[in-house]
Amino acid sequence: MTDLSGCSLILDNERWKPADVPSEFQYLIDHIQANGEMCIPPKTESPKIRKPEEFLLVDGERYAVVGTILMLLKMVAEYCECVDDMPGVATDVLTRLVELLKTYNSRSCQLVLGAGALQLVGLKTITTKNLAVASRCLQLMIRFLPLARSHFERKLPPRQHVSVAKHFDQILKDYEDHIREIELKLVAIMGMMIDSQLAKWEAKPPMPSPGMRAICKQVAKLHEAILDLLPSEQINRIFQRVHASFKTKFKQRLTKLNILNNSGPQHALVTSDMTFYMNQLRSLSSVSNMNDEMADIWPNR
Numbered sequence: 542m543t544d545l546s547g548c549s550l551i552l553d554n555e556r557w558k559p560a561d562v563p564s565e566f567q568y569l570i571d572h573i574q575a576n577g578e579m580c581i582p583p584k585t586e587s588p589k590i591r592k593p594e595e596f597l598l599v600d601g602e603r604y605a606v607v608g609t610i611l612m613l614l615k616m617v618a619e620y621c622e623c624v625d626d627m628p629g630v631a632t633d634v635l636t637r638l639v640e641l642l643k644t645y646n647s648r649s650c651q652l653v654l655g656a657g658a659l660q661l662v663g664l665k666t667i668t669t670k671n672l673a674v675a676s677r678c679l680q681l682m683i684r685f686l687p688l689a690r691s692h693f694e695r696k697l698p699p700r701q702h703v704s705v706a707k708h709f710d711q712i713l714k715d716y717e718d719h720i721r722e723i724e725l726k727l728v729a730i731m732g733m734m735i736d737s738q739l740a741k742w743e744a745k746p747p748m749p750s751p752g753m754r755a756i757c758k759q760v761a762k763l764h765e766a767i768l769d770l771l772p773s774e775q776i777n778r779i780f781q782r783v784h785a786s787f788k789t790k791f792k793q794r795l796t797k798l799n800i801l802n803n804s805g806p807q808h809a810l811v812t813s814d815m816t817f818y819m820n821q822l823r824s825l826s827s828v829s830n831m832n833d834e835m836a837d838i839w840p841n842r
Contacts, residue, residue, distance in 0.1 A: 561593035579621035749817035802839035
């Protein structure tokens with residue numbers, strides 16, 4: 542079985558839930574970090590057997606990962622080591638490595654964003670946690686792409702460096718685009734929930750309204766689901782987009798109900814609901830610098 546077919550097979554059996562990290566993989570990452578290059582620890586070095594950890598640590602930063610990405614990282618290090626042992630096959634090994642990295646990206650996209658994992662491993666639904674851990678795995682690989690690139694640049698003649706750069710630049714772009722698509726999917730999931738709640742929303746007491754309570758509950762639920770899986774700056778970026786989407790949708794609802802910024806009774810009820818919403822949003826630990834300007838939610842006269 543080739544590494545390409547093996548990678549696809551492993552991916553097709555992946556459940557996209559955070560996996561415990563065996564000590565051998567943490568040792569591999571520590572070794573790569575200590576040496577500043579993609580390399581396998583010498584067999585003479587035997588790491589202490591420790592219990593698996595909940596996260597992979599890279600320079601103190603936590604990564605929630607699935608087993609497949611750990612195996613892929615090890616494959617990348619093995620490919621680099623192969624070039625050390627047999628420099629004459631560096632071009633062929635680079636081609637195989639590029640295809641392997643592309644296969645992981647495209648297949649994982651089909652399985653998670655494309656929901657292919659529903660049939661293959663029997664997941665009932667693709668959850669926000671599934672999406673978040675898929676994103677984090679891509680971020681982990683992005684972190685080690687420069688080391689793989691520099692390894693091949695050292696082994697190949699200068700005339701091939703442009704080709705090496707082109708390959709790795711494209712892989713980086715593909716991975717970053719995939720991450721952005723996952724973020725947009727998370728925002729879209731929240732957008733559908735907001736739509737369903739605002740379709741029933743009315744400016745009637747008691748306040749906060751049931752619809753706004755439901756929206757805030759789901760926003761908090763998303764935050765809790767991804768809090769330990771994604772870096773805080775990414776979480777904040779996602780919630781900035783969710784907030785912008787909410788404001789647009791709420792303005793559309795106010796327009797439909799003909800509720801204006803006129804200091805009337807309904808205006809006071811809307812303001813009360815929005816105050817509740819903003820307070821709930823600000824209470825989320827990874828959300829900061831939230832634009833609380835609400836003047837733009839009001840319909841144009």
